[in-house]
Amino acid sequence: MTSKYQRIIEDILTGIEEHRFKRGQKLPSIRSLSEQYQCSKDTVQKAMLELKYQNRIYAVEKSGYYILEDQDFQDTTVSLNPEDFLQLPYEDFRTCVHESLIGRENYLFNYYHQQEGLEELIDSLHMLLMDYHVYAKKDQLVITAGSQQALYILTQMQLSNGKEEVLVEEPTYYRMRNLLEQQGLPFQTIERTLDGIDLTQLETIFQSGNIRYFYTIPRLHNPLGTTYDSKTQQAILDLAETYDVYVIEDDYLADFDPAKTLPLHYLDSHDRVIYIKSFTPTLFPALRLGGIVLPRQLRETFLQHKSLIDYDTNLIMQKALSLYIDNGMFARNTRHLHQLKQTHDADMKEMMAGTHLAYPYHIAQEMLTIQLPKGRMTARLKHGITSRQIIAGLSHDYLQLPYSKDFAQHLRQILEELTIS
Structure with a gap:
C-alpha cells in the first residue's frame, strides 16, 4: 500500500x-x-x-x-536552496552558477556553439523583454558579453546607407563616449538637459545626412536620471525614419522605471530601433551579459562581427542567468531593489520639499541632480562637499548628491552655498 x-x-x-x-x-x-x-x-x-x-x-x-x-527542461536539473531572497542578488546567482555545473559534463563537452547565444537564455530573455513591452521575434535576439560589446560591434558595422557618424547626447554614458573617442570614430553631440533635447536641433543634425546611429538612453538617463516624454519619443522615431537613422536605445535601467514608460522599441513601426538590455545594474558589474534586439536587416552583419570577437559568450554564465530568470529569482530581487530605491527617493523628495531651491533639480535612482548655469559651480561646491559628483554639460553643469546617511547634512551645505554665492 x-x-x-x-x-x-x-x-x-x-x-x-x-x-x-x-x-x-x-x-x-x-x-x-x-x-x-x-x-x-x-x-x-x-x-x-x-x-x-x-x-x-x-x-x-x-x-x-x-x-x-x-x-x-529535463536537461537542466539543478538544486537551488536560496536562504533568503532579500539578500543581495549575487547570493542567488552564485547558487545558480554552482548548480548549473552539476551533472552537466556530457552537455558541456558535446555542446555545439550558437553565436547568437544559448537557446535557453534566448527563450528566457524573450519572455523577460515582454515585461518591458519589447515585443520581438526570437530570431532578432542576440546575447552579448554585456552592453559594451554590443555597442562596440555596432560601431564597427558598415551600414548600407554609407553613413559614418554617431550622434550622442551630452552628457551621456561615459563608456559610450570613451568607445567613440578611443576608436577615433566621428561623432556629434546634442545637449540633453533636465528638460530633454531640442527636437529642432535634432532634425538639423539628422539633415546633415551623415548620422548612422543616434545613441540615446530614453528612460532613467545616465547620468541625469530623466525620462523622455511620449511626445519626444515619437518625434525621435519620426525623424529617424525621415532621415534614415538607426536609434540605439540603451534601456539599462528598465527594471527600475516606476512610471513603466513605454520604450522606443514599442513605438517603432519602421525597424529603426536597436534595443539593448544589460543585466549589470540589476545583478552585479562582474556579470558581463546583455541582450540586443536587432532589426532583421542588421542581424547577420552583427553576428559576423561578433564571431570575430568571441566564439561563444560565456556558456556557463548564460546557463546560470537563464536559470536565475526562469525560476523567479530575477523578478524577486529586482522587485526588492526597486522598492529600496523608491523608499530612498521618497526620503530625498521629502527633504527637498521645503527647500525652495532656485534651480531645476531631479531625483531618481537614489540621486539628486541639480542643474546649474555655467560658471555657477563654486570652489566650495567642487571641493568642500564629500560624496558629490560634478558633470559638465554644454550650457549647464550638474551637481549630483547620492542618497546616504549624510544626505541631509550635505544638502544643507549645498543649499547654503547656493544661497550665499
Missing part, C-alpha cells in the same frame, strides 16, 4: 511529467497539501524535502516551494 508521503511525491512528479506543473510555478502550501492528503504537516514537509533532494523543487523562505524544472 502506497503511503501518503509517497503519494504526494508521485503526484507532484506526475504533474511535472504531464505538464500540469511548469518551471517556476508555486506549489500549494504545506497546510493545504496536508488537508488535501489528510496527513500531518510533517509528512508533507518530508515529501517536499525529498523532492528538493531530487532536484525537482526549491524553497523560498517565507514563501513556499516552487517547481525547479518541468518535462520540457
Whole structure:
C-alpha cells in the first residue's frame, strides 16, 4: 500500500511529467497539501524535502516551494536552496552558477556553439523583454558579453546607407563616449538637459545626412536620471525614419522605471530601433551579459562581427542567468531593489520639499541632480562637499548628491552655498 508521503511525491512528479506543473510555478502550501492528503504537516514537509533532494523543487523562505524544472527542461536539473531572497542578488546567482555545473559534463563537452547565444537564455530573455513591452521575434535576439560589446560591434558595422557618424547626447554614458573617442570614430553631440533635447536641433543634425546611429538612453538617463516624454519619443522615431537613422536605445535601467514608460522599441513601426538590455545594474558589474534586439536587416552583419570577437559568450554564465530568470529569482530581487530605491527617493523628495531651491533639480535612482548655469559651480561646491559628483554639460553643469546617511547634512551645505554665492 502506497503511503501518503509517497503519494504526494508521485503526484507532484506526475504533474511535472504531464505538464500540469511548469518551471517556476508555486506549489500549494504545506497546510493545504496536508488537508488535501489528510496527513500531518510533517509528512508533507518530508515529501517536499525529498523532492528538493531530487532536484525537482526549491524553497523560498517565507514563501513556499516552487517547481525547479518541468518535462520540457529535463536537461537542466539543478538544486537551488536560496536562504533568503532579500539578500543581495549575487547570493542567488552564485547558487545558480554552482548548480548549473552539476551533472552537466556530457552537455558541456558535446555542446555545439550558437553565436547568437544559448537557446535557453534566448527563450528566457524573450519572455523577460515582454515585461518591458519589447515585443520581438526570437530570431532578432542576440546575447552579448554585456552592453559594451554590443555597442562596440555596432560601431564597427558598415551600414548600407554609407553613413559614418554617431550622434550622442551630452552628457551621456561615459563608456559610450570613451568607445567613440578611443576608436577615433566621428561623432556629434546634442545637449540633453533636465528638460530633454531640442527636437529642432535634432532634425538639423539628422539633415546633415551623415548620422548612422543616434545613441540615446530614453528612460532613467545616465547620468541625469530623466525620462523622455511620449511626445519626444515619437518625434525621435519620426525623424529617424525621415532621415534614415538607426536609434540605439540603451534601456539599462528598465527594471527600475516606476512610471513603466513605454520604450522606443514599442513605438517603432519602421525597424529603426536597436534595443539593448544589460543585466549589470540589476545583478552585479562582474556579470558581463546583455541582450540586443536587432532589426532583421542588421542581424547577420552583427553576428559576423561578433564571431570575430568571441566564439561563444560565456556558456556557463548564460546557463546560470537563464536559470536565475526562469525560476523567479530575477523578478524577486529586482522587485526588492526597486522598492529600496523608491523608499530612498521618497526620503530625498521629502527633504527637498521645503527647500525652495532656485534651480531645476531631479531625483531618481537614489540621486539628486541639480542643474546649474555655467560658471555657477563654486570652489566650495567642487571641493568642500564629500560624496558629490560634478558633470559638465554644454550650457549647464550638474551637481549630483547620492542618497546616504549624510544626505541631509550635505544638502544643507549645498543649499547654503547656493544661497550665499
